Amino acid sequence: MTLLILGLALWWGAHLFKRVAPGARAGMGDQGRAMVTALLLVSLVLMVIGYRSADGAVWWGRNPALVGINNLLMLVSVYLFAASGMKTAVARRLRHPMLTGALLWSVAHLLVNGDLPSVVLFGGIGLWAVVEMVVISRAGPWVAPVGKGPKMEIFAVLGTVLVFGALAGVHYALGYPAFG
DSSP: HHHHHHHHHHHHHHHHHHOHHHHHHHHHHHHHHHHHHHHHHHHHHHHHHHHHHHHOOOEOOOOHHHHHHHHHHHHHHHHHHHHHHHHHHHHHEEEHHHHHHHHHHHHHHHHEEEEEHHHHHHHHHHHHHHHHHHHHHHHHHOOOOOOHHHHHHHHEEEEEOOOHHHHHHHHHHOOOTTOO
């Protein structure tokens, strides 16, 4: 559990550094970007190792209804990530599409994983997404991104289906049946 919590703390710190200390982060230039990327990769490794090795109480488990809701939320979550990168209509209307996607990802995973390590991991990421949204929103007014046209809407939907399928395949390969 220690590695999991350390990975989460590193994730939070690396992401919030730019918001909490913008001058220090700007002063680091491209080296700062490389450092943050390295810290995020280390945090991911720590979270994966920590999660897979952690034990804890189990309060609820999977059932068919929750698996269905999980998959629907995951589909929307993946779409929000695609929409953010492709500046679709949703990204032009929703201030934090990627962070909203991360929050939906965490809620979806909490629905089907009711053990302590899952609550720490997915709850920690979900809480980070909410805090990040609040910090960014308080930083100043939002200017909606310029859209890239209707073609990007189609690419976002196609990309969502492909990535969702790939994620489901990875979950099956790791022994976590994504569809029940």
